[in-house]
Amino acid sequence: MGISLDELQLAARNHGMPLEALRYDVTPVGLHYLLVHFDVPAVPADWRLQIAGRVGRELSLSLEELRKRPAVRRIVTMECAGNGRARLEPHVVSQPWLSEAVGTGEWGGVELGALLEEAGVLDGAVEVLFGALDRGIDGGVEQAYERSLPLADALAGEALLAYELNGAPLPPQHGFPLRLVVPGWYGMTSVKWLERITVLDRPFDGYQQAHAYRFRRSEDDEGELLTRMRPRALMVPPGVPDFMTRRRFLAPGRCLLEGRAWSGLASVAAVEVIVDGGSAWTAARLEPPADRAAWSRWTFEWDAEPGEHELACRARDEAGHTQPLEPEWNVGGYANNAVQRVPVTVR
Amino acid sequence: MGISLDELQLAARNHGMPLEALRYDVTPVGLHYLLVHFDVPAVPADWRLQIAGRVGRELSLSLEELRKRPAVRRIVTMECAGNGRARLEPHVVSQPWLSEAVGTGEWGGVELGALLEEAGVLDGAVEVLFGALDRGIDGGVEQAYERSLPLADALAGEALLAYELNGAPLPPQHGFPLRLVVPGWYGMTSVKWLERITVLDRPFDGYQQAHAYRFRRSEDDEGELLTRMRPRALMVPPGVPDFMTRRRFLAPGRCLLEGRAWSGLASVAAVEVIVDGGSAWTAARLEPPADRAAWSRWTFEWDAEPGEHELACRARDEAGHTQPLEPEWNVGGYANNAVQRVPVTVR
Numbered sequence: 288m289g290i291s292l293d294e295l296q297l298a299a300r301n302h303g304m305p306l307e308a309l310r311y312d313v314t315p316v317g318l319h320y321l322l323v324h325f326d327v328p329a330v331p332a333d334w335r336l337q338i339a340g341r342v343g344r345e346l347s348l349s350l351e352e353l354r355k356r357p358a359v360r361r362i363v364t365m366e367c368a369g370n371g372r373a374r375l376e377p378h379v380v381s382q383p384w385l386s387e388a389v390g391t392g393e394w395g396g397v398e399l400g401a402l403l404e405e406a407g408v409l410d411g412a413v414e415v416l417f418g419a420l421d422r423g424i425d426g427g428v429e430q431a432y433e434r435s436l437p438l439a440d441a442l443a444g445e446a447l448l449a450y451e452l453n454g455a456p457l458p459p460q461h462g463f464p465l466r467l468v469v470p471g472w473y474g475m476t477s478v479k480w481l482e483r484i485t486v487l488d489r490p491f492d493g494y495q496q497a498h499a500y501r502f503r504r505s506e507d508d509e510g511e512l513l514t515r516m517r518p519r520a521l522m523v524p525p526g527v528p529d530f531m532t533r534r535r536f537l538a539p540g541r542c543l544l545e546g547r548a549w550s551g552l553a554s555v556a557a558v559e560v561i562v563d564g565g566s567a568w569t570a571a572r573l574e575p576p577a578d579r580a581a582w583s584r585w586t587f588e589w590d591a592e593p594g595e596h597e598l599a600c601r602a603r604d605e606a607g608h609t610q611p612l613e614p615e616w617n618v619g620g621y622a623n624n625a626v627q628r629v630p631v632t633v634r
Numbered sequence: 635m636g637i638s639l640d641e642l643q644l645a646a647r648n649h650g651m652p653l654e655a656l657r658y659d660v661t662p663v664g665l666h667y668l669l670v671h672f673d674v675p676a677v678p679a680d681w682r683l684q685i686a687g688r689v690g691r692e693l694s695l696s697l698e699e700l701r702k703r704p705a706v707r708r709i710v711t712m713e714c715a716g717n718g719r720a721r722l723e724p725h726v727v728s729q730p731w732l733s734e735a736v737g738t739g740e741w742g743g744v745e746l747g748a749l750l751e752e753a754g755v756l757d758g759a760v761e762v763l764f765g766a767l768d769r770g771i772d773g774g775v776e777q778a779y780e781r782s783l784p785l786a787d788a789l790a791g792e793a794l795l796a797y798e799l800n801g802a803p804l805p806p807q808h809g810f811p812l813r814l815v816v817p818g819w820y821g822m823t824s825v826k827w828l829e830r831i832t833v834l835d836r837p838f839d840g841y842q843q844a845h846a847y848r849f850r851r852s853e854d855d856e857g858e859l860l861t862r863m864r865p866r867a868l869m870v871p872p873g874v875p876d877f878m879t880r881r882r883f884l885a886p887g888r889c890l891l892e893g894r895a896w897s898g899l900a901s902v903a904a905v906e907v908i909v910d911g912g913s914a915w916t917a918a919r920l921e922p923p924a925d926r927a928a929w930s931r932w933t934f935e936w937d938a939e940p941g942e943h944e945l946a947c948r949a950r951d952e953a954g955h956t957q958p959l960e961p962e963w964n965v966g967g968y969a970n971n972a973v974q975r976v977p978v979t980v981r
Contacts, residue, residue, distance in 0.1 A: 289636035295645065295720060296880045299732050302649030305807075307673040317664035317805050318674075325875055326654040327665075373642060381878065385646050424876040424883060455802075458664050460652070528672055530772040531728065533643045 290373075294383045303387025309523045309547045312391070312577050312584070313362060316453055319390030319461070320474075322367050322382060324432050325423030327459050328480050334464055336448075340416070340486035343407030350450060350464045353397055359447055360395045361470060362578035364549045368473035368500055368513045371614065371623030379620030386521060386627055391547075391581055392461075394468045395451030400442045403486070408438065411488045415441040417467050418483035428494045434478050435491035436469065445470045445580065448481065470580030471515050471551035473622070475500050503618040510618075516551030517624040518610055520558045520585065520602035524629050535631045542591045546600060547582035548573070553606035558585040560600045571600070591633045598629045637720075641730045650734025656870045656894045659738070659924050659931070660709060663800055666737030666808070667821075669714050669729060671779050672770030674806050675827050681811055683795075687763070687833035690754030697797060697811045700744055706794055707742040708817060709925035711896045715820035715847055715860045718961065718970030726967030733868060733974055738894075738929055739808075741815045742798030747789045750833070755785065758835045762788040764814050765830035775841045781825050782838035783816065792817045792927065795828065817927030818862050818898035820969070822847050850965040857965075863898030864971040865957060867905045867932065867949035871976050882978045889938045893947060894929035895920070900953035905932040907947050918947070938980045945976045 290298070301322045308318040336353065338346040367388035372379055374386075403415065419432040440446065446469045450457055457463040462479030469476045475495065491497075496512070503510030523545050526537025548555045555576075559568035571587040589598070601610040614625040637645070648669045655665040683700065685693040714735035719726055721733075750762065766779040787793065793816045797804055804810040809826030816823045822842065838844075843859070850857030870892050873884025895902045902923075906915035918934040936945070948957040961972040 289638075290642050291636075293879050295637050295730055296732060297878075298642065298645040299650045299720075299730070299734055300652045302668075303646045305647045305670060305674055307676075308806075310676065311806075315805050315807070317666075317668070318807055319664075321649075321664070323652060324877055327652055329654075329657065373646075383642055383646070385643060387646055423874045425878075429874070429883075458662050459655075459658075460662070460665055527770045527776070530671055530770055531644075532640050536771060536776070 290383055297382045304390045307523050313393050314390040320388040321460055325421040328420040338406045338484045341409045341412040341488050342486050346406050356397045359398055362393050362581040363470045364391045364582040365474045366516050368475055368621045372620035375614050375616050375620050393453050394449040396447045396449035399446040399448055408486055412438050412486045414487045414490055416485040416487050416491050417478040419478050420480035420482050426494055426498055430494055433493050434495050473513050473516055502621055513621055517622055518550035518602040518604045518608050519624045520548035520600040521627050522546035522600050539591050539593050539633050542589045544587040544589050546585055548602035549582040550604035552608050553604040555583045555602055556605045557603045560587045563596055593633050596631045599626045601626045637730055644729045648729055651737045654870050660740050661737040667735040668807055672768040675767040685753045685831045688756045688759040688835050689833050693753050703744045706745055709740050709928040710817045711738045711929040712821045713863050715822055715968045719967030722961050722963050722967050739799050741796040743794045743796035746793040746795055755833055759785050759833045761834045761837055763832040763834050763838050764825040766825050767827035767829050773845055777841055780840050781842050820860050820863055849968055860968055864969055865897035865949040865951045865955050866971045867895035867947040868974050869893035869947050886938050886940050886980050889936045891934040891936050893932055895949035896929040897951035899955050900951040902930045902949055903952045904950045907934045910943055940980050943978045946973045948973045
């Protein structure tokens with residue numbers, strides 16, 4: 288691996304969740320993964336959310352007006368579609384995530400569906416477009432960050448427009464004053480610094496949908512849209528780290544491995560652990576999640592014997608999706624949910 | 635540049651402050667730079683701060699007992715001693731910071747000097763050692779993170795034991811339940827997850843003091859201890875970024891450049907800006923800091939003409955320290971306060 292200056296600039300700005308933070312049900316602010324496409328924007332004092340397009344009644348709402356509507360709170364696990372990218376060979380150049388681009392927030396706000404109902408979606412609508420305040424250039428195209436959601440997911444789903452994270456106003460870097468949160472979907476869907484919602488009568492073909500965030504096996508492949516998170520289990524690396532290599536060291540004896548697992552496709556059905564790449568994946572103890580779209584805690588008792596070991600874990604969901612042993616390479620470096628491997632020295 | 639897997643693991647966990655956040659007087663939680671040496675530790679429910687060593691009366695204090703003492707709040711700019719490391723040639727392997735390892739917090743807590751007075755420092759004391767909860771291996775030595783401060787700086791300085799950041803309890807990653815904050819000094823001094831304060835009658839010679847955090851010109855050089863922050867000015871990169879390269883693009887015309895400047899050695903006396911590496915450094919407008927150890931905002935009106943440009947800024951403090959045009963290489967990659975250069979395309 289050799290990471291370039293461009294990639295380092297991204298890695299120094301953005302950040303993952305240190306994996307020891309898997310111990311928290313809800314990730315404390317500042318530990319949740321963060322990816323900012325352009326810059327954290329300056330928000331105008333007269334900010335309002337505009338809802339327009341194929342609606343019966345256009346809406347223009349201040350934050351205060353949004354706060355007066357019925358509020359919901361949902362605990363949601365969110366993962367970047369690029370998580371695992373830096374482990375792909377050949378190397379894919381973009382934000383170089385290893386395994387840590389995840390977090391779980393308690394998001395508070397209003398239901399997207401209720402607000403769309405208030406605006407009155409008209410016949411012929413097929414998608415809902417979310418436009419953000421942050422601007423920049425991506426793939427040679429100057430743009431505001433924009434992504435759409437199929438109308439059915441916007442109306443019937445559990446999406447919310449969040450103005451709170453973990454009981455406090457949204458921090459600037461997570462989308463203040465308002466962001467979309469779409470439970471179960473990869474993070475690029477949950478548009479931050481939301482300014483415009485437009486109900487469309489045709490599919491959105493902007494850069495972040497038609498070019499980025501597609502699972503493409505080759506440059507010629509049109510690919511498929513990335514939507515819901517594939518299953519993944521991660522563990523808190525046991526013992527203590529070496530500062531530079533992050534290799535783990537622990538004493539022999541009983542060691543309680545713990546971690547979290549999630550899938551955007553169905554509930555987590557099982558987590559399994561394997562030591563030293565043997566043949567026997569063994570079931571971990573799985574706890575129910577704190578909310579429908581939140582990760583599940585798992586634990587596994589390991590009798591650590593002196594020597595060098597490799598621990599690995601994998602999740603399976605109720606729909607039968609599981610994690611591959613090796614990454615599935617793709618052009619954008621997305622959705623790499625290959626099993627986590629943690630080398631450990633017991634001494 | 636080629637960043638290794640080891641360095642990427644650090645860069646993915648730790649994070650700088652995206653430079654557009656220079657616009658905030660006080661850095662919002664989650665945007666302040668963060669360097670965790672080992673892991674964010676799990677804090678025992680029965681945590682207490684122990685004060686011992688060359689004192690007349692040992693103290694053992696709960697967080698509640700600390701909160702009952704007179705509280706102070708200070709706005710403090712803190713920078714990692716390794717800021718700028720990734721710009722050194724030959725390459726120095728460690729956390730690869732570019733320019734963004736800085737932040738300004740409003741820290742609330744008790745004065746360190748007052749607490750030491752309460753414990754009664756005895757004759758013969760020369761240093762105060764701060765021991766943390768986080769453990770790991772560094773330079774082949776298993777250790778808890780520990781650093782000391784000369785007694786005079788601990789007693790007469792403005793150091794505080796902080797249990798609040800920006801008006802809320804310390805977040806886990808910034809040292810919950812208690813951390814040291816030493817205004818003006820590089821960040822490694824401000825020990826997080828503080829557990830033990832020991833007044834010493836001899837200088838501390840542990841790893842993080844005797845080996846790490848020394849300015850050494852060669853492997854044979856014993857070097858000098860790193861203490862106070864050298865002056866630095868940084869600007870908010872103007873215009874909008876390209877996602878991958880972070881290159882900036884803006885329209886021609888009047889552009890208000892803005893940024894912050896600080897020095898741990900003296901007050902900031904001046905900030906100067908230069909365009910396209912000409913000979914004329916021009917004074918920026920400097921605003922007074924919000925607190926003694928807080929950064930100063932500066933602004934500079936630039937008439938941006940079409941073309942490719944390079945902007946640079948530098949600070950000078952009241953003691954006459956300034957910033958070099960080129961980095962001063964050293965073994966650990968510390969204290970690189972060479973001027974920031976921002977390439978910009980005006981079109």
